[in-house]
Amino acid sequence: xxxxxxxxxxxxxxxxxxxxxxxxxxxxxxxxxxxxxxxxxxxxxxxxxxxxxxxxxxxxxxxxxxxxxxxxxxxxxxxxxxxxxxxxxxxxxxxxxxxxxxxxxxxxxxxxxxxxxxxxxxxxxxxxxxxxxxxxxxxxxxxxxxxxxxxxxxxxxxxxxxxxxxxxxxxxxxxxxxxxxxxxxxxxxxxxxxxxxxxxxxxxxxxxxxxxxxxxxxxxxxxxxxxxxxxxxxxxxxxxxxxxxxxxxxxxxxxxxxxxxxxxxxxxxxxxxxxxxxxxxxxxxxxxxxxxxxxxxxxxxxxxxxxxxxxxxxxxxxxxxxxxxxxxxxxxxxxxxxxxxxxxxxxxxxxxxxxxxxxxxxxxxxxxxxxxxxxxxxxxxxxxxxxxxxxxxxxxx
Amino acid sequence: xxxxxxxxxxxxxxxxxxxxxxxxxxxxxxxxxxxxxxxxxxxxxxxxxxxxxxxxxxxxxxxxxxxxxxxxxxxxxxxxxxxxxxxxxxxxxxxxxxxxxxxxxxxxxxxxxxxxxxxxxxxxxxxxxxxxxxxxxxxxxxxxxxxxxxxxxxxxxxxxxxxxxxxxxxxxxxxxxxxxxxxxxxxxxxxxxxxxxxxxxxxxxxxxxxxxxxxxxxxxxxxxxxxxxxxxxxxxxxxxxxxxxxxxxxxxxxxxxxxxxxxxxxxxxxxxxxxxxxxxxxxxxxxxxxxxxxxxxxxxxxxxxxxxxxxxxxxxxxxxxxxxxxxxxxxxxxxxxxxxxxxxxxxxxxxxxxxxxxxxxxxxxxxxxxxxxxxxxxxxxxxxxxxxxxxxxxxxx
Numbered sequence: 001x002x003x004x005x006x007x008x009x010x011x012x013x014x015x016x017x018x019x020x021x022x023x024x025x026x027x028x029x030x031x032x033x034x035x036x037x038x039x040x041x042x043x044x045x046x047x048x049x050x051x052x053x054x055x056x057x058x059x060x061x062x063x064x065x066x067x068x069x070x071x072x073x074x075x076x077x078x079x080x081x082x083x084x085x086x087x088x089x090x091x092x093x094x095x096x097x098x099x100x101x102x103x104x105x106x107x108x109x110x111x112x113x114x115x116x117x118x119x120x121x122x123x124x125x126x127x128x129x130x131x132x133x134x135x136x137x138x139x140x141x142x143x144x145x146x147x148x149x150x151x152x153x154x155x156x157x158x159x160x161x162x163x164x165x166x167x168x169x170x171x172x173x174x175x176x177x178x179x180x181x182x183x184x185x186x187x188x189x190x191x192x193x194x195x196x197x198x199x200x201x202x203x204x205x206x207x208x209x210x211x212x213x214x215x216x217x218x219x220x221x222x223x224x225x226x227x228x229x230x231x232x233x234x235x236x237x238x239x240x241x242x243x244x245x246x247x248x249x250x251x252x253x254x255x256x257x258x259x260x261x262x263x264x265x266x267x268x269x270x271x272x273x274x275x276x277x278x279x280x281x282x283x284x285x286x287x288x289x290x291x292x293x294x295x296x297x298x299x300x301x302x303x304x305x306x307x308x309x310x311x312x313x314x315x316x317x318x319x320x321x322x323x324x325x326x327x328x329x330x331x332x333x334x335x336x337x338x339x340x341x342x343x344x345x346x347x348x349x350x351x352x353x354x355x356x357x358x359x360x361x362x363x364x365x366x367x368x369x370x371x372x373x374x375x376x377x378x379x380x381x382x383x384x385x386x387x388x389x390x391x392x393x394x395x396x397x
Numbered sequence: 398x399x400x401x402x403x404x405x406x407x408x409x410x411x412x413x414x415x416x417x418x419x420x421x422x423x424x425x426x427x428x429x430x431x432x433x434x435x436x437x438x439x440x441x442x443x444x445x446x447x448x449x450x451x452x453x454x455x456x457x458x459x460x461x462x463x464x465x466x467x468x469x470x471x472x473x474x475x476x477x478x479x480x481x482x483x484x485x486x487x488x489x490x491x492x493x494x495x496x497x498x499x500x501x502x503x504x505x506x507x508x509x510x511x512x513x514x515x516x517x518x519x520x521x522x523x524x525x526x527x528x529x530x531x532x533x534x535x536x537x538x539x540x541x542x543x544x545x546x547x548x549x550x551x552x553x554x555x556x557x558x559x560x561x562x563x564x565x566x567x568x569x570x571x572x573x574x575x576x577x578x579x580x581x582x583x584x585x586x587x588x589x590x591x592x593x594x595x596x597x598x599x600x601x602x603x604x605x606x607x608x609x610x611x612x613x614x615x616x617x618x619x620x621x622x623x624x625x626x627x628x629x630x631x632x633x634x635x636x637x638x639x640x641x642x643x644x645x646x647x648x649x650x651x652x653x654x655x656x657x658x659x660x661x662x663x664x665x666x667x668x669x670x671x672x673x674x675x676x677x678x679x680x681x682x683x684x685x686x687x688x689x690x691x692x693x694x695x696x697x698x699x700x701x702x703x704x705x706x707x708x709x710x711x712x713x714x715x716x717x718x719x720x721x722x723x724x725x726x727x728x729x730x731x732x733x734x735x736x737x738x739x740x741x742x743x744x745x746x747x748x749x750x751x752x753x754x755x756x757x758x759x760x761x762x763x764x765x766x767x768x769x770x771x772x773x774x775x776x777x778x779x780x781x782x783x784x785x786x787x788x789x790x791x792x793x794x
Binding site: 039040041042136139140197198199200201203204205207208210211212214215216217233234236237240241244247249252253255256257258266268269270272273274276277280281284297301304305307336339 | 601630669
């Protein structure tokens with residue numbers, strides 16, 4: 001539906017995106033009998049959740065790990081992406097046989113968030129009331145809504161308790177929300193590179209991205225799907241701006257510096273003279289092939305709205321009152337999107353709630369994206385934490 | 398020319414912008430006898446330089462201070478802006494009677510840079526060869542070109558030597574270029590919050606802004622003036638993204654935090670729920686009333702290209718070999734666009750060149766824009782440095 005390029009890349013037939021996605025992901029359908037009660041007061045019904053699972057659920061259903069994806073992630077955490085064709089998913093170093101999240105031992109579930117565009121119901125889907133894509137008539141969703149939907153899928157799958165909930169960035173927000181909303185269902189929780197509330201600067205960057213999308217005339221007030229258009233230029237600009245925030249100045253300097261792109265000297269023009277320009281343009285262009293612009297608006301909004309303390313009288317510790325969940329909080333020194341100070345606030349609140357919490361700040365120059373990359377100290381930390389928790393859970397060594 | 402709003406705001410008649418600007422600024426015209434030799438190899442002719450002066454040049458012409466403006470600044474450093482109507486110019490706390498740059502003692506000159514849009518020749522002006530606005534046929538300019546043009550104006554004004562050259566951000570780049578290109582003409586130099594070369598991250602942010610402008614269909618491949626259009630949405634997005642980089646996370650948190658804009662609770666929509674969103678949108682909207690989108694492309698490109706060491710065999714100290722200029726370098730702790738490390742590189746190079754240099758890092762949470770704001774320690778530093786240099790120059794106390 002989006003572009004010929006997309007189908008060609010994925011080597012797929014020219015069916016709609018939803019069918020494409022559904023062909024490779026399991027999809028749970030929630031009908032009128034099971035509406036999703038949103039924080040906005042709206043009741044969303046019907047809705048679908050697309051998800052992937054890896055490994056086997058054990059007999060007493062005690063070995064389930066829920067992986068929560070970030071803003072532009074999806075359910076393909078550890079398997080081939082149906083659009084990009086990227087093998088191994090978005091966390092290939094973390095989830096798989098013998099990896100920290102060991103699919104030989106654990107049953108791993110990853111769900112596309114509500115509002116997403118990879119098979120779970122979002123603004124690009126058909127509103128049954130009108131027969132047209134929702135567009136901006138899709139209700140605004142929150143991190144709480146994402147987690148509530150995830151819990152409904154787990155109920156459907158008959159999984160009462162999660163051994164572990166893990167995620168970075170927006171995935172980490174969901175981890176915190178899980179621990180706060182369903183403390184009895186979470187044995188251990190691993191929020192990475194995240195915050196209990198979105199900062200003013202982060203809201204600002206999201207607002208720039210949204211304005212870039214809305215400034216694109218092909219956005220059509222959100223109705224681009226009905227008009228057979230796509231605000232790909234605006235979405236690419238949004239992605240470019242965001243992508244800078246995922247890296248660090250040091251990493252950019254190390255990877256690109258002021259190196260020129262396939263040329264000996266500057267051209268005195270507006271081509272991508274510098275490698276960093278070429279790289280960013282590539283990031284923008286490839287993103288629009290796999291992501292829906294309205295989903296980007298909705299999911300950034302959900303992150304902006306996230307403020308876990310606000311739901312508990314402004315005291316974050318109250319969100320974790322009497323929790324028995326074991327926490328492992330991880331931050332990265334060069335992450336300026338969710339700096340260590342944001343992660344430390346979570347740790348302080350957990351300490352104030354007398355929770356069982358480990359905290360590791362990992363020294364790296366890779367910026368926010370470090371949680372997705374090859375960070376041996378992170379793997380060692382999480383392998384140890386998960387193994388120890390599994391033993392406590394009676395899952396053996 | 399740009400919009401009715403602009404004229405109404407400034408309380409001016411509906412003449413063209415150029416006439417408006419010329420009506421309040423002095424303009425020097427350089428005809429075929431005085432082309433500007435650009436670094437690109439192009440010879441620009443004819444061209445105009447619009448400038449403002451404050452104070453009086455003394456008899457031996459030894460009390461001139463050149464103020465260099467930043468990316469979106471202009472010649473109105475200390476007087477009413479003709480478009481925004483803002484009294485006092487862009488540096489009202491720095492330049493004026495009794496202020497650090499004391500217009501009772503010094504003759505202050507501020508020129509709109511080549512490529513600008515406030516009266517100096519830039520892409521919005523008519524190319525005499527075609528009778529149409531230059532648009533993207535305007536040659537790409539560099540910081541070196543800006544400074545070369547400034548020197549030509551000083552020659553025209555009969556000012557051989559400058560007592561001082563001062564500027565922040567891109568203005569600081571010009572200061573460094575002045576000191577390197579015309580060491581005999583600069584008695585003292587004050588680069589603030591700047592760098593001897595633009596970093597990969599800064600190039601990246603500029604590229605996002607340029608892509609936002611170019612993604613706007615009203616940009617028309619750069620020919621919007623001929624088509625009576627204006628890529629104001631794209632330019633506003635560019636400004637919003639850039640504006641975030643001028644502030645600090647701490648300042649954003651202090652000023653806005655997660656405060657809501659004239660409402661008790663979030664609206665579950667895409668309005669500006671948060672004050673930071675409303676503030677950013679305002680920054681974007683007001684900017685397009687006073688700035689030309691193509692000028693934004695050209696001036697950001699000039700900053701990207703700036704790499705003073707590259708012109709001297711990769712050794713920055715060589716740019717300042719045998720310099721007699723006295724330098725005062727100032728950085729700000731919370732400036733992440735031109736962090737102290739960038740400024741310190743300048744100091745190290747000056748030390749390696751055995752130059753006379755003072756360096757002050759000022760503790761502030763105001764970010765890059767601190768150099769434009771009320772920073773008592775900066776004023777005290779500059780007042781002392783300028784007074785001492787003036788005495789050495791024989792300008793009295």
